[in-house]
Amino acid sequence: MKLLRLARLICLLTILLASLSMSACHQDQPPPWQLSDISGHMPDLSFQLTDDQGKTVTAADYRGKVTLLYFGYTHCPDVCPLTLAHLHVVMQQLGKLSDGVRILFVSVDPTRDTPAVLHGYVSAFDPHAVGLTGSPSDVEALTKRYRAAFTREPGKADGSYDVSHSSGIYIFDGNGKARLLATPADTQDKLVHDLHLLLSPGDTT
Amino acid sequence: MLCRLLFLLASGVMLAGRAQAAEADHVTASHAWIRLLPGELPASGYVALRNNGVSNAVLVGAHSKAYASVMLHQSTQDAGGMDRMTTVSRLAIPAQGEVSLAPASYHLMLEQAASPPKVGDTIDITLDFADGSHLPVAFLVRPANAADAN
Numbered sequence: 001m002k003l004l005r006l007a008r009l010i011c012l013l014t015i016l017l018a019s020l021s022m023s024a025c026h027q028d029q030p031p032p033w034q035l036s037d038i039s040g041h042m043p044d045l046s047f048q049l050t051d052d053q054g055k056t057v058t059a060a061d062y063r064g065k066v067t068l069l070y071f072g073y074t075h076c077p078d079v080c081p082l083t084l085a086h087l088h089v090v091m092q093q094l095g096k097l098s099d100g101v102r103i104l105f106v107s108v109d110p111t112r113d114t115p116a117v118l119h120g121y122v123s124a125f126d127p128h129a130v131g132l133t134g135s136p137s138d139v140e141a142l143t144k145r146y147r148a149a150f151t152r153e154p155g156k157a158d159g160s161y162d163v164s165h166s167s168g169i170y171i172f173d174g175n176g177k178a179r180l181l182a183t184p185a186d187t188q189d190k191l192v193h194d195l196h197l198l199l200s201p202g203d204t205t
Numbered sequence: 206m207l208c209r210l211l212f213l214l215a216s217g218v219m220l221a222g223r224a225q226a227a228e229a230d231h232v233t234a235s236h237a238w239i240r241l242l243p244g245e246l247p248a249s250g251y252v253a254l255r256n257n258g259v260s261n262a263v264l265v266g267a268h269s270k271a272y273a274s275v276m277l278h279q280s281t282q283d284a285g286g287m288d289r290m291t292t293v294s295r296l297a298i299p300a301q302g303e304v305s306l307a308p309a310s311y312h313l314m315l316e317q318a319a320s321p322p323k324v325g326d327t328i329d330i331t332l333d334f335a336d337g338s339h340l341p342v343a344f345l346v347r348p349a350n351a352a353d354a355n
Contacts, residue, residue: 120243124349
């Protein structure tokens with residue numbers, strides 16, 4: 001009776017070990033990305049806009065950096081700051097690696113978002129954040145390029161208005177290739193994980 | 206005579222109403238904070254509300270000496286990933302229930318500060334309820350990049 005029990009135990013252990021080694025095999029080739037892989041589905045980063053220092057910049061100025069493209073506007077007190085605050089935490093978790101990253105906050109409200117207003121805004125979140133604005137047509141061209149719709153909601157009596165905008169964060173590698181798409185629902189851990197991969201020298205782009 | 210009777214009855218009802226009313230009396234507020242944004246940009250206010258009463262408490266707005274404009278808003282996201290802000294005129298806190306004004310959800314949009322608030326300040330904002338009762342709440346001013354829920 002005891003022997004039978006022992007045999008059963010050994011049998012169970014063998015199955016357990018076998019399944020463990022199998023899952024270990026699987027872990028040799030894990031899906032590398034935790035965010036949505038958009039490689040080949042979105043065009044390379046390309047724009048000509050004005051940065052928050054008032055300087056004309058193009059996508060080429062950010063070559064060599066992993067860029068996080070996010071559309072928003074400064075008169076957005078709730079969702080835009082939440083996203084930027086999350087990205088700030090991600091930058092902190094990346095530590096020294098964060099020097100290889102730029103957060104590109106593109107205003108979809110260029111009428112109100114002058115470089116000076118944008119500078120104060122992005123600086124309040126993270127030193128790696130850059131505010132970008134431009135003519136309404138240049139901004140629209142960029143949003144269309146990434147199918148990031150935005151609309152200006154009907155104005156209120158006092159002349160103020162709200163802007164609806166896409167909430168995705170588009171991630172480009174150092175060569176300006178579109179690689180990943182994050183949504184505000186994605187955890188900071190996922191962003192940190194994938195940015196680590198993109199920033200590591202072994203990444204073949 | 207009938208008029209007088211009706212008047213007495215009406216005022217009696219009103220008095221009774223007033224005596225047990227006060228939705229605000231049953232609501233407790235916690236984790237009240239403001240995300241401060243630079244310059245004259247609108248800020249947002251967040252607070253967790255609990256209704257210990259036996260009937261709904263309905264938040265209809267808020268006001269403050271510190272901000273000329275305080276509005277109850279809701280951020281929503283549609284299926285296409287578009288973020289949108291809408292004005293909320295009534296927000297019911299169910300009896301024995303909780304509602305949170307929290308990032309990416311309900312929030313107070315605070316505009317036209319009387320004087321520029323500083324991180325670490327506490328700012329008094331009074332929550333207004335449907336029955337005319339009020340709940341004063343002290344909100345802690347936190348930096349723009351505050352990420353945890355306080």
